[in-house]
Amino acid sequence: MPKVSMVVNGNKVSGDIDSRTLLVQFLREELRLTGTHVGCDTSQCGCCVVHVNGSSLKSCTVLAMSLEGANVVTIEGLAQDGKLHPMQEAFRENHGLQCGFCTPGMIMAAVDMVNRKGSNMDEATIRHELEGNICRCTGYHNIVKAIADGARNMAVAPQAAAAE
Amino acid sequence: MYAFTYHRPETARKATNLVAKVEDAKFLAGGMTLLPTMKQRLAAPTALIDLSTAEDLRGVELKGRNIVIGAMTRHFDVANSQIVKEKIPALADLAGMIGDPAVRHRGTIGGSVANNDPAADYPSACMALNATIITNKRKIPADEFFVGLFETALEEGELIVKISFPIPSKAAYEKFRNPASRYAIVGVFVAKKGSVARVAVTGAGSGGVFRPNRLEAALTAKFHPKGLDGLSFPAEGLNTDIHADAEYRAHLIMVMTRRAVAKALAK
């Protein structure tokens, strides 16, 4: 079987895998990083969003083989030294989740959004940027609030960018 | 997904050599269309030739009066390219409206054009801007490239290398989105170059992207929303599906065309 190597949450990892292995399968089944979820078969829900070389990707729609040498950050890579990332903290504070299934993808998409759009996003921007993430519980309202809050907190917390 | 062998050539030439040698091989660009299709077992290539490391297929260049975009340039890169934003802002705009951020971080212009989804955005820009699709074998004018639903003039194993867009004097894209999928229910790209106006409609036609000749003639006579006064669009030959019927699409074509012209003039 072909071999692939990449860096996941700062650790060098490699595996002998079937070429068909999607990144999300590699993360969940080989590396046992089950924080990244799979919510659909159509690349639409965004539960599987991770960062690859610094930008958001749907890990259900990319082959692990395509990411030889890449730098991957998953939801497990955000908290540092037992302390939640400001965006994670903001979801907790603002009740930005109910069942939590969409949350890992929401948070990864949110951090990517802040990296591109800065820490002062208005509601319209956040909603527009969330187009690739579906939540069946919350009605989005508190997710949008959480992201606005988390974005502001990322600007003051020096640790925010450390995971990338 | 059915099994396949995986190849990752470093150049376009190696990619086309490989595709000629391996039977039933397919190019893999961003995978945003191909991988979901393979997951549903609607496509089952025996080999995938991943273009993601072919650096010679990537990038945006200003060449005389044209912008030339490599096939593997991602939607995100086109949307944020300084050259595109300055010379054809409508094209940067369009790229920024495709799907969602994660899709734009991976999907490519070459993949979108090769796929020719009847609701995809890029084909309308190629037609209205009178672009040329440059393959490893030849140069194909956009008018001859988009043949039908998911059908193009590409031959077996032919690779899109880059796409050349002549810079218009005015252009704009307006998209009426399906709120769930973000694809166009109707998308209209208008462009004016010299005294000639070109219009291309995506999402609406039962044969895929097309140019509405009467609207082009009206806008060539007067490039202003008022130039369309009194005109309507026939519903015949337009799609009816769960999202919208043909009459509604016909109506939207006029609305989106007027909006696009107004937007082009405002720039």
Ligand SMILES: Cc1cc2nc3c(=O)[nH]c(=O)nc-3n(C[C@H](O)[C@H](O)[C@H](O)COP(=O)(O)OP(=O)(O)OC[C@H]3O[C@@H](n4cnc5c(N)ncnc54)[C@H](O)[C@@H]3O)c2cc1C
């Ligand atoms: C959730 C979601 C929403 C989307 N929304 C939109 C939208 O609003 N508008 C829109 O236009 N699109 C949309 N798309 C499609 C997206 O733009 C894709 O990126 C695009 O259609 C295919 O590009 P790709 O690079 O991913 O190609 P791939 O999926 O890798 O390939 C597509 C096809 O093209 C062939 N191919 C790829 N590159 C070449 C080449 N250089 N030469 C010859 N053949 C080639 C492949 O063999 C394959 O058959 C969406 C996709 C998703 C998943």
Ligand code: FES
């Ligand atoms: S699992 Fe739904 S988009 Fe990836």
Ligand code: FES
């Ligand atoms: S919290 Fe349940 S899907 Fe979003």
